[in-house]
Amino acid sequence: AQSVAQPEDQVNVAEGNPLTVKCTYSVSGNPYLFWYVQYPNRGLQFLLKYITGDNLVKGSYGFEAEFNKSQTSFHLKKPSALVSDSALYFCAVIFGNRDDKIIFGKGTRLHILP
Amino acid sequence: EPEVTQTPSHQVTQMGQEVILRCVPISNHLYFYWYRQILGQKVEFLVSFYNNEISEKSEIFDDQFSVERPDGSNFTLKIRSTKLEDSAMYFCASREGWREKQFFGPGTRLTVL
Numbered sequence: 001a002q003s004v005a006q007p008e009d010q011v012n013v014a015e016g017n018p019l020t021v022k023c024t025y026s027v028s029g030n031p032y033l034f035w036y037v038q039y040p041n042r043g044l045q046f047l048l049k050y051i052t053g054d055n056l057v058k059g060s061y062g063f064e065a066e067f068n069k070s071q072t073s074f075h076l077k078k079p080s081a082l083v084s085d086s087a088l089y090f091c092a093v094i095f096g097n098r099d100d101k102i103i104f105g106k107g108t109r110l111h112i113l114p
Numbered sequence: 115e116p117e118v119t120q121t122p123s124h125q126v127t128q129m130g131q132e133v134i135l136r137c138v139p140i141s142n143h144l145y146f147y148w149y150r151q152i153l154g155q156k157v158e159f160l161v162s163f164y165n166n167e168i169s170e171k172s173e174i175f176d177d178q179f180s181v182e183r184p185d186g187s188n189f190t191l192k193i194r195s196t197k198l199e200d201s202a203m204y205f206c207a208s209r210e211g212w213r214e215k216q217f218f219g220p221g222t223r224l225t226v227l
Binding site: 032034036042043044045046049051090094101102103104105106107 | 157207
């Protein structure tokens with residue numbers, strides 16, 4: 001079955017340190033990968049996407065993600081965390097040629113400690 | 115940046131009542147979606163809509179659910195007879211073209227008592 005996994009429920013990082021939020025996927029074809037962020041009582045905000053091209057994708061708020069086909073991963077990274085980065089992060093995938101529903105991971109709560 | 119809007123922000127209803135959740139997608143977008151997020155759980159796809167018809171729906175989207183685009187701007191989700199387990203945050207989303215990112219609205223929190 002096609003799916004996306006976020007193995008960590010929560011990630012704690014000290015402010016100023018680099019952060020990584022992990023995501024892996026399982027797919028039979030070419031995936032189209034996204035990261036969304038959800039702040040408290042807010043909707044989902046788009047951060048970045050990988051469709052094709054360079055494996056390293058840069059997005060909003062200084063975030064980037066690296067597509068690794070051999071490891072079927074799309075980890076979200078940021079060189080220096082800010083307290084304001086604390087939020088719920090969702091990895092998401094679109095599969096298939098026709099249907100483009102987003103399949104979300106369960107989310108990872110990121111806590112940036114001052 | 116253009117936004118997807120949703121109304122109301124919070125809807126409280128009695129079990130068995132009908133509710134209609136409203137969304138205004140971004141004006142030049144062609145593909146529309148509803149998702150839901152039960153408290154503390156992941157976001158789940160409900161239905162996609164294109165060219166005035168449903169293009170895909172999930173197992174959650176049973177006969178109690180329906181969607182409609184009654185005019186050129188609104189996109190609605192109707193739940194005919196709400197159940198307690200329908201309590202969730204419902205997100206509308208839209209996108210312009212193939213493989214483009216989906217823009218999400220702020221959500222409607224539905225509470226079924």
